[in-house]
Structures are given as structure tokens and as C-alpha cells.
Amino acid sequence: MSFNSLSLNKMYPANHKTVFVLDHTPYFGISCENPIEFEFLKTRGPGCLPIPPFSKSLWTCSFESAIEYCRIVWDLFPQGKLIRFIASDNLAHLINTWSPSQQHLGHITSMMSLIGIPPPVHASNSKMDYTVLHGMKAAIEALSEITDKQQEKMTSDCQTKLINRCRVICITSARDDESMKRLEEIFLNGLIQQNKGAAKSDRLLVIDHCHLVIINTFPVNVESQVSNHPPKNLSPILTTEVHSVKASLVPNKLSSLILEHYDLASTTVTGIPMKEEQNASSSANYDVEIYHASTAHTAILKGNASDSAAIQTQKENHEYQTVTLKWCTPRGTTGSELQNCTSMHRITPVDVNSRPSLCLINFLLNGRSVMLEMPRKTGGKITSHLLAAHGGEIFIHTLCTARSVLEDPPSISEGCGGRVTDYRITDFGMLIKQNTLVPVKPTSVEKNVTPIMEVKSRLSRMTRYWPLTISSTLIFNLKAYIDPLPSIITKESITEEEVYQCKQIIRNLINLENKHESLHPLNTGQRLKGQKRDEQYRTMWNELDMLIKNNLHTENHKNIHKCLLECHTFKDEKVELDDALRELDQIGPTKAELDTQRASVIRATTDSPMSPPPLATIAAPFTSRSSGIYSTPKTLLDIFNTQDKSKSRPDFCGRMGDNLVAKLYPNLKTDNDRGPRTEGMEVE
């Protein structure tokens, strides 16, 4: 067997198409003889007359069980699991089609109220041909109809053959095993006949396999002659099984069948604290049972055999097992971080209208989430699941409880680039905010680019020139002068007004230069020291040129660039990028200084407050013995003055303690650096 056939077994499941055939013959109008008693009526005074006992009919029992089956399926699988209803008396009543618009409870119940109760047993009716066979025949026809999903698959993929698997659940009442056997045979013949017809038609599908589940039911005070039989292959295209149950037990039977049919499992959430209805001050613990896909349990059940045996119990009066997990009262907000979820499935409560269920549901729908715990044999417990609502739907998330292969991972600050401390994190935060995604409806149909691809190209446009660190850029530190030019220039198209705005910014800069005013990088908390004003301008112009040159998206963009070229004459038109960078390196405080200054910033993002204090701040004063030549009084004064201008700057480390000598320019090594710095100090 190859992998292909393996996945074929999983693909095309029978539960894509299910037909319920409900017996609507006069027999189903009889009472199921299971009187309903109301507790609240018993407490009344003796003067009251008792309510005459009443019970549901066989029809009510079978129909309400069937729609409960649908409720669960459609809660868990909003799409792709189709169910049709056919009521059968003297003819087949088709309640709905495979169309998704008719696949909801409202449609089915309102159609059923038109059909009403089964016809009465009258002498005049005796000649009518009341039988479930009409419904069976109609069901077979329905199975060979093509659903939207099947149609889609057939048109999109012609190579692989579609397998039409399906299921029929028939709730009826047969006299004995013999008549049940005949029913199965008639069904098989019907299938064969239908397939013969379908083979010739292109509007019909051949039925590759059908799973026929017959539920034989009868009033509770009757003994049935029909016996159960487990699934057996009547033919390669038909598997049948028979369940014979009292009317009152049809819902339970369908509950265990649904788990099998849709591969579901049951979880009982235990220990839910709930206020008492009568006495609001006290609270008691309740249990709520939910259904969900069985894979939500795989991780916990397959691991440790003794642990899994301990949490599984037989559900009372049912034929299946439920896994009991303990409610954990949520602390804080669990939704604010990404949990490591290995699976995620929709859930639905088994008893949807019970008070504990409603309580749990409302708790979750109001946006809170609940962790579920599983006890361990070895002692202790482990948080294994998370219940949470997203957009009005409730999901069970399986959390990873196993050992992680990522044991003791390094911190990002230990890796490449980890010790660079002046990343433009705030600016990138802005970029993130500008590119935050929301659900959109595409503006125009003719565009064959998906919205997400438009965002991608937008991101690419916005990052045409985007230096990573503060020390590698000048213009992005001159926001006061050049904003909003960078945000305008990266737009896909810009208006005349924005062009004017940009030109104005350029002209302003020219004016400032002509007035011999220095540029003050503001938002960085650092000040330009030791750079000649004209060099500063040259660097700025070159970088601005680079930014605009990289963003020549439209004619208007080019106009701005043209304006730049007209206003400013680049002395050396071929200023290399490297030159610009070298200049940039000379701007502002030296790297080591920056490191200590901004260490707190980067550490704040990579480390938690629990981290030890940064090494740099401790080490700095001691490593600076040898720095001598620039620690003249004038320089210190100069630094003191700058502190007045930018308060946010940390105190000069030499001033922080007694007898500490600070190394002021630890990175001053090259001649290149020395010149402008000393001069700059004197000038300003």
C-alpha cells in the first residue's frame, strides 16, 4: 500500500454526505409510553388536580434526536459536512437539499412543521402504501446528487478520481430480523440500480460506498423482535449495521454514533465553580460535558497509559468514554500570549441548555479563557488544554505538554547583532503600526493581486532605504527638519500638495544651511559633537538624496528629487555610499558611549526586569584609566553644558561616583576622528 492510498482512506469521508430517513408512517404517531413528569408540579398543594400524564410520540423522539445530531455536527463543522432529511410515509418528503443555504436547523424545523405529525391510523388510510421504503429510495437518489464541494473538486482536479462515500441513517421500526434483512437487501438493490443509471449520466455520481445505519425503535413498554448487528459488508459498496433501542434511548444511541461517524471525543470539564440559583452567596462545583474532534486528546491519551486510564471514564447510560479534565480558574489574561498549541478544534456542549453549560459558554463568549488540568499518576498535574472563544465560536486548544526540543535556547542578545544597542526600534514600531493587518474586502475586482500581496509590495516600498541603527543614519534623527518627507516619499503615489510640502522641507534646509545654523538631532537623546557644520550638511544632503533616489515611484517623486538637485549642488555627484557611511560613523557619540547609553533600551526588549544589571554600566568606569588627553576642564564643561540642553541624557559616568575616572572617547583611534571633534568643541 502506498502513501497515496493511505491518504485516500482519510480523504472523501462518508460523513461528507449523510441522509436521515425518518419513518413518518402512522405507527410513529403512537406514544413512546415514557411519561414526562415535572418536578415543580409535584410540590403544589394537595388541592391541585394532577396533570394527565403525557409522553412524546415515536416521531418526536426520533426527529428531536436527529436534529440534535445535526446541531452537534454543524457546530463543530460549519462547512463540508452535509446532512439531508427525508420523512417517509406514503411518499418521500424531501426536507432539504445539499445546498449550503438549506443546511441549518432553522430550515429543517420550519419545513418539518409543515409536514406535521404522522398521519393518523384510520380505516380510510389502510389502503395507502405507508412505508419507509419511499424514503430509502429517495435517499439513494440524493446520494448520487453532486454537492458543491464535489463539483468544485471535479472541475479543479480531473486527474484524481473523486470517491463518493456517504451514509444513510434510518430511524424506523421493523417487525423482526427477517423484515430488517429484507430492508437491507432492498436498499442494496436500490443502490445497484441507481449506480447503473448514474454511470450513464453526467449530472449524477456513482455511489462508491454507502454506510447504512438502521435504528430500530419502539415504545418503552414493548419488546422488540429485532436484534442488533454490528457493521457487516453486504457488498463492496454497502456496509450495514442495525441498532434496536427503546424510543427513549434513541438520543443516547445517536450520541455514541456521532462520535464514531465524525471521529469526535467527549471531555467533561469538572469543578466549574458556579453560584447557586437560589442562594447567590454560596457556590457549588458543576461539570459540563463537551464534544470536539478526537485529535484534541491524542497528545494526552497516547502518552502515558496509566495517566490516560485515570482520566477516562465510561459515560453514564452511554456507550462511550469521556475524559475528565479539571477547570482552572483563570489568572490574569491568558489570551495575551501565543500558546504553543498542537491542535485546535471547535467544541459544542452536549447539554446545550443546561444551566452549567450556559454558564461555561457565557463565561467563554465574554472573552475569558479557561485552562484545563489533567492529574498525573506520578503526582502533580499538568495544564493540557485551553478553552477560548474567538469571534463567537468556542475552541479547545491542545497545549503542548511534552518535553520541548528547545531546551535552554540562547537569548537573542547572545547571537549575531545581539550586542548592537542602537537599533531604531521605535521607528520600526511605527512601521509595524503602519502595516498592521485587518480583514479587508478587495477594492476592485479586476486586480488579480490579493490584498496581502499589496501589503507586501507596500512593505518593500517603505523599506527601500531603511538604516537599522541610529548611528548609521543622520536624516532619521533629524525628524524635526525633514518630517513628513520620509513618510510621503515612500507612498505609492503622492499629491501635488505633498510634493509642495516636500519641496518646502528641502528649501527650509537650504535656508538653514545658508544661515549657518547647525542641525540638532533631537529625538535620539544624543547631540552632534565634533562635526563640522558643513560636513554635517553634506552628510545630510547625501543621505536625503539616497532616500529620495530610492523612492522614484512616480513622476511626482521624481519632481521632488529634481527639486533637491536644483536646490542643492552636490559637490561631488558621485559620493559613494561608503563615504556617506564613513561620515555617518563620525557623527554623534562614539559607539562605546552609545552602547552604555542605549544598553537599557535594547535590554528592555530582550531581557526581563529579572535580568542582572547590564555589564557595561558596571565595567565602564574601571576600563577607562588610560584615557588622558581629552579630559581637560574645557571638555568637561562642554559636556556639562550639553546636559542642560538634553536632560534625558544619562549623567556623565565620571560624575556618578567618587574618585572615578571616566574614559571619555574610548573609540577615538584614528586621526580622522580627532580633527573635527576638537574643532567642533571650540566652535560651539
Added chain:
Amino acid sequence: MAFSSLYEEKSPFTRDYNAIKATLQSIDDYDKTCLETALHGVNQMVLGEWGNNTACQIVLVTDGSVGIGPMSLKESLSTNNQRMTNNPFPIPFSFPATLHVVCLASQTDLCLQRSKPLYQKLIDLSGYEGSISLPDQLSEAGVISVFHKLAEDIYTSFNGTLKCGNLKSRIMLYPAPFNYTRVTDFDSQTYSVSEIIEVLGFISVNDIGSPMAVSRHLVLHASSNVKDSTAMDTEIDSTYEDESNDEGKTPSFCVLLHGALKVENMAALVSLGDNWFGFIYSWADTKKKSNLMLTLLVPGSDSVPWLGDLNYLGCVEQFDQSCSFPIRPSEKRSYSQNGVVWIRPAGLQSDIQKILRHARKLPEKTQQFYKELNRLRKAAISLGFLELLLALATIFEQECLSLPGNLHPDCAVQLHHAADVLKKTQTQDAKFVITPYLANYNNL
């Protein structure tokens, strides 16, 4: 070695090389080659330790024999199709696993010729690409070289590029991601992670919720010796200052991205390949160390229901018609619909009690009384539960008799009226709505 895939029933998963060596010295002979049991053991052991979504390597070292008799591999495989659910064949494993068979047998071994197709079948069953290896010659050197080659094949790291527009970084994913086969009702497709992982946009961590992850991987900046020059465009060369030999001081886009995502509490939506998406976010395993993590979603643009189709996400600025997360399904689920389920008598009883509670508070609760009454009536009719309507009429009449004297007269009037209408046959039309009885004193 990343994580030990060496496995011997007596030795747990460990990185302690000496411990493995010691246990290997003391292996006893088994009585019979019975692979199925061993594979069950593997399944149990891995699930217990690593759970069901950690990828594992299984190396089966054998002499090339597959056993004989009822528990032989041949027998196991031939009965594979008739297994019941309570006794499944261990392969495919319950976790992603590649099976590597190393046969320490001569190339010409006759037994091997028969067993090789069976091993291949095992590997096919596992659903992932495994291998069968043989030593060139049955000698110590031959065996060592087989294992060397195997180790090289298995432990290849994933090297790729993380891109955000024009910003890029060479990255390594640890552990290396596996191909993923998504089987849906109508489709089965295998997806693989592309070399280039591209940022598409950003979503707040709160909005993402906790979607199902196929796997999670640490995103590590690949060191510069792996860096290849073609990955860098000339225009962004400025962002890579290679002057410094110290890697820690070379700015890395990864670190910038991590810092900003952490500060903003956002995650980056990335494309992993054709129609496959993931999230990159800041993750901390302990209080101290934080890192860049990549979560692979289930392939397909619809893998997170409350985010909608991931292809139809955009920025507010770019699109006129935008809404917000989470996306709500067009139809409400049964638990938020206030539907009628009377399978258990308690459900029916509480619905009736609700009506009676409203009845005692008439005329203030007239609207609620009739709303609930009509809801119950409609449900009873669609279920064909006409017996209930008559019983309810009787309950109403009884209720009238037991009303305390200090209640508003409207209670009795409306209860009588409701009981009368319920009994009339015309009420069997589902669309009929019972309306309040307009008594004259209501207008006074």
C-alpha cells in the same frame, strides 16, 4: 548533536553520549525478530516524551531479517488493512517521523532481498521520506561510514532568508522544519517551507489568539560565514556593516524585528511558501531569555478561522472597506442561539417554568410571556409534540386555580386565554402567533 535520536529501549532520550554507550554494551539478545511490537514501543516512548508534534528520526538497525511466523513483518503488513481501531498498526506514527533502516547485512544476502521491499513498505507507510542504507562491506569501517552518511543526511540545518521588504537577514531555523502533508476531505497536498520567508504584515498578538501550530522553530541569525553575498542588495548594504569582525556587534535585522515586535506586542505574518503562512514573534522560555520564534500554521489561507482568509488582509490605509478582528461566522452556533432542546426533561421543564414565572408577573411581563409561549409552541409543532400543547393548557388552567389572591387579575385572564388558544386545533399552524387578550381594563 541537536537532540538525540538514538534509541534503545533501556536508554531514555539523552545527550549523554557515555550513558548511551554504556547501555549499548549491555544489550541482550531477543528471542525473535518482532518489529511490530518494537515500533509500538517507539510510538509510546516518543509520545510520552515529546508529544505528538515533535518531529523524530527513527533509526532501525537490523541484520536484514524480518522475522518469521505470525508476528513477522510480512505478516504484520499483510494484515494491515483488516485492523480494527483497537489494534492499529503502529505506522504511520502518531508524530512526524522519518524512518531510516540500516541493514547490517551483505548486499548479496538473500534474506535481505526479500526484506528490502518490506522495509520500503514501512517507510512508505510512515508518510515521510525515509531511507534504507547498507554498508559497502560488512566491516567496522563500512558500518561507521554508513552511519556517518546517515547523520549527515539527517542533521542538515535549514538555512534561509528572512525578508521584510528590502530588509533581510540570513537565518537558520532550529529545529529544521519538515514538509507537511495536509489531508482534507477533498484534498491532500504536501507543503514545504521555502528558502525565503517573507514578512507580509503585522497583527497584534491578542488578535491572533492561539492558533494550531504544525511546529515551532527558533529563528537564529545565521553567522556571517554562512552569509552569502547575493542575499544583499547594494542599496541596503549600508545596513550590514561588516567592518567589525565581532558578530555580536554587526547589526542584524532579526534583532531589530525582535525588539520592535516585543515592544509593540505584535507578531509578523510571514509567508512560508505557496499558500502556507506562519507567525514570527518574540518568545521567552524563561523569564530571562527571549528569542525570535516562528510558528508554522496549518497550510492554507483559511487555517485560523477568526482571522479569515489570510490572503484578504490589508492595511487600513490601502483599502476602503476594512473591518476588525475577530471575524465572526455568518451563522451563530447553537450555544449562542437559545435553541430548543427537550431531549432531557429538565430542558423542557425549565422552559415551562420560565413561562409560568412570567405569568405571575403579568401584566408587566405580557410581552415576555407571549414571546416564550410562542417560542415553545413553535418548537412543539415542528417536533410534532402536540401532546405538550394540551398538557400546557392544563397546566395553565391549574395555575389559575392556585394563584394567590393578591395578584393582578390580568394573570388569570391571560392564562385562561392562552390555554384556550393552545387547545384550539387552528394552533397547529406553526406560523400562527398567540397574541395577548385585550381586556377593557387594560386601557383604563
